[in-house]
Amino acid sequence: MTRKMKLYDFPGAPNPRRVRVVAAEKNIELDYVTVDMGKREHKTQEFIQKNPSGKIPVLELEDGTCIGESIAICRYLEALYPRPNLFGEDALETAQIEMAHRQIELELMSQIGTSWVNGPVVAKMGLVEPIEAAKQRSDDLTRAYYRRMNMELGRRDYLAGARYTMVDITAAIAVDFASALVGLKPDSELGNLWAWHERVTSRAEFVA
Numbered sequence: 001m002t003r004k005m006k007l008y009d010f011p012g013a014p015n016p017r018r019v020r021v022v023a024a025e026k027n028i029e030l031d032y033v034t035v036d037m038g039k040r041e042h043k044t045q046e047f048i049q050k051n052p053s054g055k056i057p058v059l060e061l062e063d064g065t066c067i068g069e070s071i072a073i074c075r076y077l078e079a080l081y082p083r084p085n086l087f088g089e090d091a092l093e094t095a096q097i098e099m100a101h102r103q104i105e106l107e108l109m110s111q112i113g114t115s116w117v118n119g120p121v122v123a124k125m126g127l128v129e130p131i132e133a134a135k136q137r138s139d140d141l142t143r144a145y146y147r148r149m150n151m152e153l154g155r156r157d158y159l160a161g162a163r164y165t166m167v168d169i170t171a172a173i174a175v176d177f178a179s180a181l182v183g184l185k186p187d188s189e190l191g192n193l194w195a196w197h198e199r200v201t202s203r204a205e206f207v208a
């Protein structure tokens with residue numbers, strides 16, 4: 001019997017969620033293994049052997065090979081299961097998706113991450129000393145990025161062009177995490193952003 005690939009995951013964690021949505025889009029069955037972040041299971045020696053960064057997600061292949069980094073995992077799944085295409089059909093579209101995706105990760109997700117690390121939920125865990133000024137600055141940059149997305153989404157239906165791609169998956173998951181756990185829900189007047197969010201998150205695969 002062939003073993004399924006395992007995905008190390010934790011409910012509510014945004015990065016593994018990106019892989020779950022990609023797997024659902026491609027109809028790939030994975031074995032989900034919960035890594036209890038509350039118990040710091042992602043920092044155990046055993047887990048560090050799977051991913052020296054001590055972060056989830058990790059995809060473990062049938063032969064025990066481990067792949068960390070959400071996008072490395074998603075690209076691996078796309079190479080195995082090319083349809084539906086989420087990373088680009090030709091040289092130009094691939095570059096456009098990569099550009100938009102890097103901007104979302106480096107300019108939006110990283111700011112949300114800084115607000116999270118310096119915010120009240122992480123403070124309660126007592127792991128790091130929050131820096132209020134850092135949080136304020138990332139809150140502002142996150143809100144500015146939302147306004148930019150709203151403007152871009154006035155010109156096209158999806159973030160990298162006319163169709164749904166990996167960029168929309170990453171961005172919608174970032175917005176959901178920021179809204180639910182970081183106190184950074186986009187303002188209701190950002191109508192293009194909210195219409196896009198509904199288009200993306202109402203997909204059956206997204207809910208799965």
Ligand SMILES: N[C@@H](CCC(=O)N[C@@H](CS)C(=O)NCC(=O)O)C(=O)O
Binds near residue numbers: 055056068
């Ligand atoms: N760049 C990594 C980020 C992974 C990441 O930060 N995962 C979070 C959960 S969503 C985590 O494991 N955090 C624990 C930590 O940073 O110690 C990826 O895309 O997979």
